[in-house]
Amino acid sequence: MDPLNLQEYEAVAREVLRPMAFDYIAGGADDEATVTANREAFARRHLRYRTLVDVSERDLSTHLLGIDLPHPIILAPTAMHQLAHPEGEAETARGAAAAGALLTLSTISTVSLEDVAAAAPDAPRWFQLYCYGDRSFTELLVKRAYESGYQAIVVTVDVPVLGRRERDLRNSFALPDGMRLANFEQPVPRPEGGSALVQWTTAIQTPALTWEDLGWIRSLAPLPTLIKGIVRADDALRAVEAGIDGIWVSNHGGRQLDGAIPSLDALPEIVDAVGEQCAIIVDGGVRRGTDVLKALALGADGVAIGRPQLYALAVAGADGVRRVVELLRDELSLAMALAGCPSLAEVERDLVR
């Protein structure tokens, strides 16, 4: 029988993925406490459903930064999809397109941003940007994304340096032979012990990015800009004052600062601070339609999944990616029916306690 939910996709993926690949995807920083805390934040919240509402029809459609979407479930940027499938991010893009899910492509993809765009040319897509010490290369990346039809730039700001992933250290994580970061010319060197990703990030990513650089980043293309990795209202306010169009509330799936506040717990204060002025995305531990409903009720406009897309890709390629989005979408629709919410407009904060 096909996996019935996102957790069952993880269980099957554990069997089909090489241990180093599974550990890289599943892993988090240090004790992985925030990986667990992200899930627990959803479990701690309960739904106060309404009754006697006509829910014979449910409308899950939404609008995100100029894009009409059939539902608010989006794919978070995740690196190196060829670890899970030989077609990598192109296969993911086909699955996302089939499920009507907006795809956010990582800078460190194993299929070039141009080839991912070509795999699903009419599908909604954003480009996630890591800023590099070489500013001209960063500018070129954004220019390439704009010219390839990416509809927003998502600047990730919670990786000034890479978190300490002990699974990767134990496995001496490296890209398998023949695999490369396709948006770059230079190969990722094989580490002499330790994680190749730490060495790559240390070598070319910049820990010196500051608020003063946002103006430069926004000037690189006439696209909406989102900031990903925000967990504080004061940072969100500062971003909006700097002209940012969207806040992506995230602790990187617990892969960066272990002990970070769970994304769902960070969400309400950020919504109160800037929810009326910009789009709000949240990710971290979303595995059920009821999780999506809770995140929407607490003020998110879009709810993103990270690890599940890779597990599904490993298990069944594009069909797997399509399936996990559809599973989540259908679970959300059912949850909305049972909560007395025929559309997203009725999904408000008092639904959750």
Ligand code: FNR
């Ligand atoms: C990520 N994430 C991430 N984020 C980002 O901005 N750029 C990236 O390249 C990556 N790469 C990446 C790889 C893998 C294997 C994972 C699991 C995660 C973080 C990702 O966008 C998202 O914030 C979390 O994955 C969300 O949590 P869940 O859904 O994985 O629990």
Ligand code: LAC
């Ligand atoms: C990670 C980086 C690549 O979480 O974002 O693995």
